[in-house]
Amino acid sequence: MSTETAAAAEVVALPPAGWEEARSRVYAVGLAAALPAVSRPLADADGHTLAEPLTPRTDLPAFPTSSVDGWAVRGDGPWQVVGRVLAGHTPPPLEADGTTVEIATGAMVPEGTTAILRIEESTRTADGRVAGTPRPAPEWREPGEEAYAGEELLPAGTPVDPAVLGLAASCGHDTLRVRRRPRAALLVFGDELLTSGPPGAGRVRDALGPSVPAWLRRYGCQVRPADVVGPVADTLPAHVAALRAALADADLVCTTGGTMHGPVDHLHPTLEALGADYVVNTVAVRPGFPMLLARLVDDDGRVRFVAGLPGNPQSAVVALVSLVAPLLAGLQGRPMPVLPQVTLAEPVPGRGDYTHLALVRWDRVAGTAHPVRHVGSAMLRGLSGADGFAVIRPGTSGAAGDRVPVVPLPLTPGERSW
Incomplete structure (x- = not known):
């Protein structure tokens, strides 16, 4: 057995991380590598994250x-x-x-x-x-009726939105100390993918190249068109070169496909070649099981991350909400996302020893979640009409009337669901 084959066999033998454990683990490593604080004029601070508490420079109001x-x-x-x-x-x-x-x-x-x-x-x-x-x-x-000088109005970790900008201006600030937005890139793997036109003749249309950058932006990332590369040729040298180039500027590189150990799955040997350490390698969740997060640390201490998303589109989104969203919360110095609770309007099956993330429409008025159809791991039709994923814990199933957590999808840029 070759060294590479033996290493792959060892990786496969490791048990997958539990879904909740994986979320906590990636959030912790993200927070430990939180991006540096920078000063931004108010006009440029939207979408960033407060790096220090927001306090008034004077009483509010400052005079009667x-x-x-x-x-x-x-x-x-x-x-x-x-x-x-x-x-x-x-x-x-x-x-x-x-x-x-x-x-x-x-x-x-x-x-x-x-x-x-x-x-x-x-x-x-x-x-x-x-x-x-x-x-x-x-x-x-009266002076100080709204707030007193030096009083903490918002904690560090608060996302900066128009309301925060207005409050900061009323407090007398011209600039804010914020965490800069993470820089992200996407590598699309798979020779079978088409980037234009309808699928056919054994080839399928790449759905993740257009969509993953949009999800990343909704989680607060900067993603330029030039940061989306692919399809990358299904060879190890091409994978190593593409990932090395992407990591030169990015804090986070997402890849699509190649997370297993098939004949053209080169992500694991690529990570080994670049000296990456696994934070999470496979998660006990369905769909989306073969997801991963790896970390690279430069000699100067700079930390970068690689998120391996499965190639099936819905599975890739499950990996985004499971690993990438908590990681980015940590990198931006935001609190660990707290999942709201919803009441299931219909039964949702469990997945045995795996957490089941089930696509649902969320009626926020009634507080109920309704499962949607067309939810296969390769399908996107159900996702397009969903608001999030109901969390069915291992060893359970969801009955109508059960209260379960839900992972909201960030459906608009800057939404505070995460």
Whole structure:
């Protein structure tokens, strides 16, 4: 037996990792290799991840702020008008009882103000004074009403979205310390694949080359068109050269196919040639069993990862949600994804000693999950109408009414499901 054959036999003999164990393991190695923090202007921070807590630079609001258009009054009325206060200005104090200034929403409340009278609830007397009855509750926001300077508003690990950007701006920040987005690449393996036109004559259309980069972007990665390579020739030298080139710039390289040990499955010997260590090699999950994640560490300590996705399209997506999503959460310094619970609307079979990830439509209003049809590992029709995967644990089956975890699919860019 050759050295390569013996190594392959040893790899095959290792038991697959449990699905939940695999998720935890890849998240931990991702977090240990979390990408460095960088400063980004607010305009460039969308889609990144906070590398440090978000805190206000001042109290919010920083000064007493009128919440209505009206009259800032001192003492009892009617009041003599002595000026006007607009937003963006620092007003002089109201020094005498019986005086008022017109005030706009958002304007700084003058020192000495005892109440604000809404404009629509005021009248003018014959001599030009303002009359009316202020409401008993103050009509302005006190300093620190929303937050105090230095208070933690969002923890490190929070994904940056438009709401976070707006909050950061209101806190007085011009830049944010964030984890940069992971750089990803895709290598498509398989001489039998077509990249255009309909399938036929023993060849099938590559469905993963167009779709995997889109999934990766939804998980926060940067993937350029030039980062998608393939089909790579079914030879070991071609695989080694393609993977080495992809790893030069990428934090994560995904590959499709070649995760078993068939006559043209060269991923395992390629990883061995490049000195990679397995984090996970096969997972006890159906579909998608022959998935893997490997790690390479340069002499300078730089860590990169290779995710081997099965060649069947739905199995590849199972590998993405099982291994790639938790890995990327760790790399970005985000919390380990917590799976929501749903109620099965129909029975879902188990897969013996394997975790079953079953495609479902998720009715978020009712909190129920409905299995979809056309869910073979080589099929994509069911996936196109699904919202996620119901998790049926080993040794169990899902009955209608059972509460089970669900792995949501990131159906829109930046969605916070993961």
